[in-house]
Amino acid sequence: MTRDPCSGANNVLLGRSVKELEEWAVGNGQASFRGRQLHDWLYNKAVDDIDGITVFPKQWRDDLLEKGFTLGRLEELTRVVAEDSTLKLLLATKDGENIETVGIPTENRLTVCVSSQVGCPMACRFCATGKGGFQRSLALHEMVAQVLSVREAMNRRPSNVVFMGMGEPLLNIQQVLGAIRCINNELGVGQRKITVSTVGVPNTLPNLAEQAQKILGRAQFTLAVSLHAPNQELREEIIPTASTYPFENLLEDCRRYFALTGRRVSYEYILLGGLNDTKEHAMELADRLIGSQSHVNLIAYNPIDDAEFKRPSVRSIGSFKRLLEQKGIKVSLRASRGLDKNAACGQLRRQQGKAF
Ligand code: SF4
CATH class of the missing domain: 3.20.20.70 (Aldolase class I)
Incomplete structure (x- = not known):
């Protein structure tokens, strides 16, 4: 995936556009709709940690945490x-x-x-x-x-x-x-x-x-x-x-x-x-x-x-x-x-x- 220099740190998901999140989901072995789901949870539902995204399979959430991904909330x-x-x-x-x-x-x-x-x-x-x-x-x-x-x-x-x-x-x-x-x-x-x-x-x-x-x-x-x-x-x-x-x-x-x-x-x-x-x-x-x-x-x-x-x-x-x-x-x-x-x-x- 090509990252825009304005899109923030590589393991942080907040700040990305829907297109970038779709690409990220595909790059992590999932269908692109997972990126759209993440977009909704990040910006509309304002979830504050990956484990809270309950539409994602539990196994995948654990994998993402294991790989060091974070939503980037304060x-x-x-x-x-x-x-x-x-x-x-x-x-x-x-x-x-x-x-x-x-x-x-x-x-x-x-x-x-x-x-x-x-x-x-x-x-x-x-x-x-x-x-x-x-x-x-x-x-x-x-x-x-x-x-x-x-x-x-x-x-x-x-x-x-x-x-x-x-x-x-x-x-x-x-x-x-x-x-x-x-x-x-x-x-x-x-x-x-x-x-x-x-x-x-x-x-x-x-x-x-x-x-x-x-x-x-x-x-x-x-x-x-x-x-x-x-x-x-x-x-x-x-x-x-x-x-x-x-x-x-x-x-x-x-x-x-x-x-x-x-x-x-x-x-x-x-x-x-x-x-x-x-x-x-x-x-x-x-x-x-x-x-x-x-x-x-x-x-x-x-x-x-x-x-x-x-x-x-x-x-x-x-x-x-x-x-x-x-x-x-x-x-x-x-x-x-x-x-x-x-x-x-x-x-x-x-x-x-x-x-x-
Ligand atoms: S944060 Fe304070 S010190 Fe910095 S530019 Fe603004 S007014 Fe000046």
Whole structure:
């Protein structure tokens, strides 16, 4: 059987398409319909181990386990639910790493916030994950498994997926795109309902556009680029790794990404009280973005335990937003969710003492 490089580890079954599962079944001495059965149990019935696939003959299940095959699901370690019903899961990988996944429900949608790495090497100063260092990138099945875990825990089909959990997705492009393909094709989440969020890695945006065309046919997911500052100096203060990626080059790469994909880039801006939330910052940001196909998503900072930054005041949030709008920039304010249950990226894992 020819394996697609985006299809994950050889002994892991989650993440594969129906065609790949049919080929796998035939390669393992069975009729191809066994592959279709497996597809149904993996993605619809969401079984979590091979022995649970009771339509398979017991002898074959034992053989598969003997050969080291695994479905690739993650073990749930901790579950917390906030008063607004935001769900946060701490999940364990097979090699004993811990990752976080969040389910954010509203009346009309369920958004799953997926981690793409264990830890993160980008070390953004406001982020709990960034403070814990980097262990490894996640395989595509480990990202798909997060969506399934939230679906089961909330007993509801996810409508949206955002790669905004732990990790920098553009340091794991192939696996993230493979996960998007699977979440789109096998779990039925439309590509336009999927967002990939990056803090910016030099020379990766044109490659992301090219790889997306190759793997997904078309890049239709939303690219969200975290700016968090209106200029290079302040950006480096907040995101130390930004020193390798001049502000103008990042904006130029975003314009190029739009030219290659036709998809408007969304700019994320976390408002840190007294640091990047003044009127002057808003004016400077507007000047940098005027004329580009963009949208600014403002996020009010959610303090972590040993926070060196402050939450912005309600007044500064309002005036920042108004100033951008007056300059003709499309802007939205992301509502804070699950503040009472440590919903910010990396906080639960940190509490469990696994981030250090
Ligand atoms: S904000 Fe994102 S990119 Fe920055 S350290 Fe945290 S997980 Fe990594």
